[in-house]
Amino acid sequence: MAKPRRSQGTRDRILNEARRLFAQRGYERTTIRAVAKAANINVSMVMRYYGSKEELFARAAKIDLRVPDLGAVPAEKRGETIVTHFLDRWEGPEAGDELPALLRAAITHEAARQRVIEIIMSQAGRAISATIPAEQFEERLGLIITQLSGLAFSRFVLKHPLVVSLDHDVIVQRLGKTVQSYLDGGAEK
Incomplete structure (x- = not known):
């Protein structure tokens, strides 16, 4: 040792x-x-x-998002799983100040912006890439990022009262369906 x-x-x-x-x-x-x-x-x-x-x-700013293995999740539950994990990572008992700090810094500082992109691509991107066709990876991940980064900024940085007051289960259910549609390629279920 x-x-x-x-x-x-x-x-x-x-x-x-x-x-x-x-x-x-x-x-x-x-x-x-x-x-x-x-x-x-x-x-x-x-x-x-x-x-x-x-x-x-x-x-x-070394951050482990601890993204779950989406391959072990039933395909129709992956959107909700991603959103649940996202909220737990930001609000759960192990959540710290590092994620909001990194997001705040990314708004004004290039190195922080690059760090956020690296974290997303190396951790979330890798987990999601295993569940969607390679030729649609960038488009679908980009759409998922719009939803989750919008939620993160509105709820945890801007702290908009309407977003902060949203119930956890409502976010998981509604945003989970949107993320699921991106994972599915926009196919209506």
């Missing part, structure tokens, strides 16, 4: 404080100096371990 680096505690403390500050303040208003102060270390240590604000953000 590899021995942990002596600096690992400091590195972890920096990342934890960076995640917290990026979530609270967004990318633009979070500074290396603020992260260092919150972690109770010298600014030079943040730079030593992470090099730049962009690199610190990229490391702090």
